[in-house]
Amino acid sequence: PVGTTAKIGAWLTALRPDLSIPVESIEGQYDISIAYCPERVLPGKVLHEIVHNDRIIGGLTKACADKVHNFYKSFVQGECLKTKARTAAMCKLTENAYRDVNIAFANELSMICDEQGIDVWELRELANRHPRVNVLKPGPGVGGHCIAVDPWFIVDAAPERAKLIRCAREVNDYKPYYLVEQVQEKLKGLASPRILCLGLSYKPNVDDLRESPAVEVVKLLAENAKFQISICDPHVANLPDELSKFNNLSLCNYQDLDLGGFDHIERLVEHDNF
Numbered sequence: 001p002v003g004t005t006a007k008i009g010a011w012l013t014a015l016r017p018d019l020s021i022p023v024e025s026i027e028g029q030y031d032i033s034i035a036y037c038p039e040r041v042l043p044g045k046v047l048h049e050i051v052h053n054d055r056i057i058g059g060l061t062k063a064c065a066d067k068v069h070n071f072y073k074s075f076v077q078g079e080c081l082k083t084k085a086r087t088a089a090m091c092k093l094t095e096n097a098y099r100d101v102n103i104a105f106a107n108e109l110s111m112i113c114d115e116q117g118i119d120v121w122e123l124r125e126l127a128n129r130h131p132r133v134n135v136l137k138p139g140p141g142v143g144g145h146c147i148a149v150d151p152w153f154i155v156d157a158a159p160e161r162a163k164l165i166r167c168a169r170e171v172n173d174y175k176p177y178y179l180v181e182q183v184q185e186k187l188k189g190l191a192s193p194r195i196l197c198l199g200l201s202y203k204p205n206v207d208d209l210r211e212s213p214a215v216e217v218v219k220l221l222a223e224n225a226k227f228q229i230s231i232c233d234p235h236v237a238n239l240p241d242e243l244s245k246f247n248n249l250s251l252c253n254y255q256d257l258d259l260g261g262f263d264h265i266e267r268l269v270e271h272d273n274f
Contacts, residue, residue, distance in 0.1 A: 001089070001153045001156065001157060002086050002089045002090050002093070002153070002157060003086060003089070004036075004089060005024075005034060005035070005036040005058065005060060005085040005086075005088075005089065006023075006024040006060060006085060006086075008034065009021050009022055009023065009024065009034050009060055012032075012034075019031045019032065021034070022034050022059075022060040022061050022063075022064055023060070023061075024060050024061075024084075024085065024086075025060070025061065025084070026061065027061050027062060027063060028061070030061075030063075030064075033059070033060075033061075033063065033064040033067045033068065034059070034060045034064055034085075035057055035058055035059040035060065035064045035065055035067075035068040035085065035088075036058045036085045036088045036089055037055055037056060037057050037058070037068065037072070037088065038055075038056050038058075038088055038089075038091055038092035038095070039092075040053045040054075040055070040095075041053070043203070043206045043208060044205065044206060050075075050076070051075060051076060051077055051078075052076075052077050052078050053076075053078045054078040054079045054080070054081065055072050055076055055078060055079075055080045055081070056081055056083060056088045056091050056092075057069050057072060057080055057081065057082050057083070057088065058082075058083050058084055058085040058086070058087055058088020058089065058091075059082065059084070059085060060085050062082075065082040065083070066082070069082050090154075092150065093150045093151070093153050093154050094154075096146045096147045096149075096150040096151060097150065097151040097154055097165050097168075099147050100142060100147050100148075100150075100151050100165070100168050100169065100172060101164060101165065101168040102136050103136055103139070103142055103147070103168075103172060104142075104167070104168035104169075104171040104172050105135070105136070105168075106124070106135055106136040106137060106138040106139075107138045107139065107141070107171055107172055107175045108171050109123075109124075109135065109138065110138035111175075111178055114182070120138060124137070124138075139175070139213070140175055140176055140179055140213040140214055140216075140217050140268050141172050141173065141175040141176045141213025141216065141217075142172040142173075142175075142211075142213060143201075143202025143203065143209075143210065143211040143212040143213050143214070143215075144202045144203065144208065144210055144211055144212075145210045145211065148172070148202075148211040149211065151165050151166075151168065151169050152169065155169070172213075175213065176213045176216040176217045176220060177220065179217055179266070180217060180220040180221055183195070183221065183264060183266060184224065186264060187227075187263060187264055190263055191226065192226050192227075192228060193226070193227060193228070193263040193264060194228045194229075194230070194261060194262045194263050194264075195221060195227055195228065195229045195230070195262060195263065195264045195265075195266065196229075196230050196231075196232065196257070196259070196262040196264070196265045196266070197214070197217070197218050197221070197229060197230070197231045197232070197266050197268055198232050198233075198254075198265065198266065198267040198268060198269065198271075198274050199214050199232075199233050199267065199268040199269025199270075199271055199274070200212060200214050200215055200218065200231060200233040200236045200240075200268070200269065201214065201233060201235055201236060201269055201271075202214070202269075203269070204269055204270045204271050204272065205235070205271055205272055206235060207235040207236055209236070209240050213268075214268035214269055215240060215242065215243065217266070217268055218231060218243060218249065218268075219242055219243060219246075222243065222246040222248055222249050223246075225248060227248060228248055228249075229246075229248060229249035229250075230249070230250055230251075230252045230257075230262070231243075231249060231250070231251050231252065232251075232252050232253070232254045232257060233251075233254075233269070233271070234254050234271060234273045235271065236251070238251070239251055254273055254274075
């Protein structure tokens, strides 16, 4: 949340009264320097992006920002931009909320298209021919530790103002439930349908399951005891705890799959293997 960096300074002051700790926006001589630098890395390309991405450096004071700026410039090839700690914190939340809102637009559009009998993928391709339009791909929701979490800090800080940001979170959180409703409708005439779910991670080509909408979809499907569910993810070796309790699902090897043996296939993650 915005203001966390200043709180850390206050906590350190209480723990170490023998040290002079920076106070937000009050310049002076301090024993240590404190700044907040939002993390901007892509899983699988962390080292490359640490070096090449632009960095935001939010110091509790200008002197703090200068000191941390000099540290980052010793290895960062991207631009290092100095600002206040509060602005840097809001920048991190803004980046993830921006992506969440745009994903929510795509997800909401996909549900509207279902009702209107329109192929959302064709629609997206045609709409994106506009030079200033870039509709993202709809999916099963939003996962990961950043995009699925950070917007709530903005909502919490300004609940009366953050109407759009809250709505986007609600749309994306609802998408797994919508997908499960669609699957149940398609399979309602079968006594014991076999379902294949492709992917468990929160994004393609990683093994990270944090806040994964794919995991949520599988869990909701597994709560229907008549469904026999096979899960395939070449990046995941073991079922997460929230899925291991179900007796009607199992993890299988994608190289051994017989796609003809299933009544329904749900591709939840766009792994290259798929």
